[in-house]
Every structure is written in structure tokens, then in C-alpha cells.
Amino acid sequence: MLPVIEHLHLIGSLPHRSLCDLARKHGPDVMLLRLGAVPTLVGAKAVLCTHDHVFASRPRFTVANILFNGSTDVSFAPYSEYWRQARKVVTAHLLAPGKVRSGRAAREQEVRLVMARVRDAAAARMVVDLTELFSFFANGIVCQDMVAPRGGGGGGFNLDDYFPSFARLGFVSARAVKHKKRWDDLLDSLIGKHASKTTESNEDEHEDEDFIDAVLMDMFAAGVDTTCIALDFALAELMRKPQAMAKLQAEVRRCAWEGKEMVTEAANLSSMSYLKAVMKESMWLHAPGPLLIPHFSMADCDVEGYTVPSRTRVLVNSAEEFKPERFLEEAMDAASDFQGNDFCFLPFGSGQRICPAINFTTATFEIILANHVYHFNWELPPGSTGIDMSESFGIYVHCQENVLLIPSLAHQDV
Numbered sequence: 001m002l003p004v005i006e007h008l009h010l011i012g013s014l015p016h017r018s019l020c021d022l023a024r025k026h027g028p029d030v031m032l033l034r035l036g037a038v039p040t041l042v043g044a045k046a047v048l049c050t051h052d053h054v055f056a057s058r059p060r061f062t063v064a065n066i067l068f069n070g071s072t073d074v075s076f077a078p079y080s081e082y083w084r085q086a087r088k089v090v091t092a093h094l095l096a097p098g099k100v101r102s103g104r105a106a107r108e109q110e111v112r113l114v115m116a117r118v119r120d121a122a123a124a125r126m127v128v129d130l131t132e133l134f135s136f137f138a139n140g141i142v143c144q145d146m147v148a149p150r151g152g153g154g155g156g157f158n159l160d161d162y163f164p165s166f167a168r169l170g171f172v173s174a175r176a177v178k179h180k181k182r183w184d185d186l187l188d189s190l191i192g193k194h195a196s197k198t199t200e201s202n203e204d205e206h207e208d209e210d211f212i213d214a215v216l217m218d219m220f221a222a223g224v225d226t227t228c229i230a231l232d233f234a235l236a237e238l239m240r241k242p243q244a245m246a247k248l249q250a251e252v253r254r255c256a257w258e259g260k261e262m263v264t265e266a267a268n269l270s271s272m273s274y275l276k277a278v279m280k281e282s283m284w285l286h287a288p289g290p291l292l293i294p295h296f297s298m299a300d301c302d303v304e305g306y307t308v309p310s311r312t313r314v315l316v317n318s319a320e321e322f323k324p325e326r327f328l329e330e331a332m333d334a335a336s337d338f339q340g341n342d343f344c345f346l347p348f349g350s351g352q353r354i355c356p357a358i359n360f361t362t363a364t365f366e367i368i369l370a371n372h373v374y375h376f377n378w379e380l381p382p383g384s385t386g387i388d389m390s391e392s393f394g395i396y397v398h399c400q401e402n403v404l405l406i407p408s409l410a411h412q413d414v
């Protein structure tokens with residue numbers, strides 16, 4: 001039998017840290033916890049690859065059922081033909097590599113909007129709330145992918161107007177109902193835009209609307225906070241490690257010569273290996289969803305000689321000192337490709353339920369971070385003793401405090 005630990009109380013306010021501590025203390029690679037009435041397999045990274053076919057479903061969550069119309073989205077849908085088709089739509093249309101490539105101009109436009117804000121702050125020597133700024137950016141980027149372009153900035157809707165505190169929601173049903181109403185208002189507006197672009201209506205209109213509704217909501221819920229959190233932690237870590245920041249700035253400023261209006265994907269990003277290592281390292285230390293989205297077993301399964309019963313939840317825990325160099329070392333670089341092939345490193349999950357937005361996220365992360373460090377030098381506000389890296393657990397794990405920094409222009413921009 002697997003070691004069974006019947007203690008919900010062992011899980012503190014930061015479950016991913018508690019689970020790491022438990023794994024360290026109890027030794028085995030896998031543990032079966034009984035969290036209340038729910039059997040939960042923990043720490044089994046390899047399980048997701050070796051037994052992906054058994055563990056590719058999702059448990060039912062009350063809150064997800066409310067928010068996502070009975071879990072008819074992609075992320076929380078149980079393993080089924082419906083999930084397969086819905087995921088296909090997302091991977092083939094919204095997040096396909098070609099779509100991500102063709103979204104380059106739109107991404108750069110969003111970066112320009114952010115850079116303009118930072119430039120104003122630099123001119124006035126004002127503090128920038130990076131957490132807010134990244135949230136604005138991530139929101140714009142996901143909107144660009146899902147609906148019509150902003151049209152030069154300022155127009156369209158802003159997710160922040162609807163969900164200023166969504167990342168801190170937590171799993172509380174009453175609040176979920178309230179948030180669901182706001183989602184519905186938001187989605188009505190998005191579906192309205194979508195419908196106005198369609199000239200002919202048809203009988204399946206309502207089915208289409210439900211589907212669009214679930215998929216759009218999923219993209220925002222899965223994409224905006226995760227992207228914002230990843231950027232937040234990356235910049236926070238760079239501020240705590242000035243050598244790493246200097247190295248990154250040197251790389252970006254070498255690859256994109258001085259005086260460029262902006263660093264662009266086409267001309268500059270591919271040669272920036274340290275930038276890529278920074279992204280990996282940051283995700284290694286601070287995966288926005290360190291326990292992934294729970295998986296769920298569809299049959300009894302033998303895991304490392306132990307029987308794991310059907311209908312068991314699986315939580316997979318991910319990563320210690322910020323050191324991007326580890327991803328420049330040859331073996332590590334080759335193995336850590338974000339695709340879930342390296343079991344030490346699963347920020348996007350693994351197997352059939354792996355995040356379908358890895359290309360999209362990488363493109364987004366690289367372009368905004370490169371431009372941040374190309375144009376600006378960053379410092380802590382006067383009186384600040386450093387960035388608070390404590391974590392707060394909600395749907396995702398984010399910095400407890402917003403990241404506040406003062407920018408100054410690195411060189412005279414054109």
C-alpha cells in the first residue's frame with residue numbers, strides 16, 4: 001500500500017509548500033493523502049507521462065461548475081469527446097503556432113502601449129506598479145488573440161474593469177456566483193462583438209454561443225493571471241539578483257542596437273538565450289500554478305508498485321535560488337523544453353492536459369520583458385527595503401505585494 005496520510009490540517013495556507021515539506025519528510029516520490037473525503041495522490045510527476053491515459057481527467061469542482069457552465073470549458077471538462085473537440089478548437093485556431101506568429105504585430109502594439117506608460121513614469125520619476133501594468137498587458141494580449149483588435153489603444157473593454165480581484169478569488173462558492181454574473185456580462189459583450197461580425201445567423205446559434213462563452217471564459221481565466229504572475233515574479237527575481245539583471249540587459253542591448261524604437265520578435269528575440277533562460281528559471285521557481293490543475297484517475301492504476309484507486313485526484317508539485325545559468329548548461333537546456341518531457345520542470349503540466357498556450361506565452365513573455373530591460377533601468381522606490389517575495393495562494397500563486405519600481409530611460413529613445 002502507498003503511505004496514506006489522513007491530515008487535511010497538514011496543508012497550510014500555501015498548499016504547494018506544505019506538500020513539498022511533506023514529501024521531504026516522508027521520503028517517497030508519491031504519497032496518497034486523504035484530504036477530507038478525497039483521496040489525493042501527490043508529487044508524482046512521472047505519473048503524468050507514464051500513466052497519462054489514466055490520469056487525464058479532471059475532478060469536479062463546485063466553483064468551476066458555477067463559473068464554467070457545468071465545466072463545459074477546456075480546463076475543467078472531464079476527459080470526454082466534448083473536451084477533445086473543445087481543446088481541438090483552441091489548439092487549432094486560437095493558439096496554433098501560425099496564429100501565434102501572425103499575432104506578432106498585435107503583440108508589439110500592446111508592448112508599445114505599455115512602454116508609453118512606463119516612459120511617462122520615467123519622465124516624471126514616478127513609481128510604476130508593475131503588477132498592475134503586467135495585468136493590463138496580459139489582458140490586452142489575450143483580448144487581441146480572442147477578439148477584434150483594440151484599434152490603436154484605449155478602445156474595447158478592459159478585463160480589469162470587470163475583475164480587479166479575480167486572481168485573489170479563492171474557492172468560495174458564494175463569491176463564484178457573483179463573479180459568474182460578471183463573467184456573463186463580459187461574455188455577452190464579447191459574444192455581441194463576435195455576432196456582429198457574423199452576417200447570417202443559424203439554428204445552432206445558441207449552442208455556438210454556449211461554446212464561445214465557455215471557451216472565451218476559459219482563455220481569460222487560464223491566460224491572464226498566469227501571464228501576469230510569471231512576469232511579476234521574473235522582474236522581482238531580477239531585481240533581487242542585480243548580476244542576472246545586468247547580464248540580461250547586456251544581452252538585450254547587444255542584440256538590439258541602441259536607439260531602436262523597440263525590440264521586435266522578428267529581428268531580435270531568437271538570439272537571446274539568457275532571456276529564454278530567465279523565463280525558464282522564473283517558472284522553475286515560481287510556477288504560477290504549482291500544483292497544475294488537478295488531474296483525476298479514470299481507472300485503478302499501478303504506480304511504482306502501488307495501487308492507486310480509480311477516482312483519485314493527482315496533484316503534481318513543482319521547485320529554490322534564482323540562477324538562470326542552470327538552463328544554459330547543455331544537458332538542462334536540451335531537456336527543459338516546457339513540453340513536459342522533463343519531470344523536474346513542469347510549469348505547463350504534461351501529457352494530454354498540457355497547457356495549449358506554451359508558444360503563445362513564450363512569445364508574450366519574451367517580447368515584454370526584453371523591452372522592459374532594453375529601454376529602462378529599474379530601481380526600488382526610496383525607503384523600500386526590497387521586494388516582498390511572500391506568496392499568496394488563490395487560484396494561482398502570486399506575489400503577496402504588488403511589485404513597485406521606478407524606471408529611468410536607459411538611453412535616448414528615437
Ligand code: HEM
Nearest residue numbers: 074075222223226227230292293347348349350353355357
Ligand atoms: C505563464 C503562463 C501560463 C502557465 C504557467 C500555464 C500553466 C498551465 C498549467 C499548469 C495547466 C494545467 C496542465 C495540466 O493539468 O497538466 C494549464 C492548462 C491550460 N492552460 Fe495554461 N498556462 C499559462 C498560460 C496560458 C494562456 C495564456 C492560455 C490561453 C490563452 C492558457 C490556456 C490553458 C488551457 C485552456 C488549459 C487547459 C488544458 C486542458 O485541460 O486540456 N494558459 N496551463
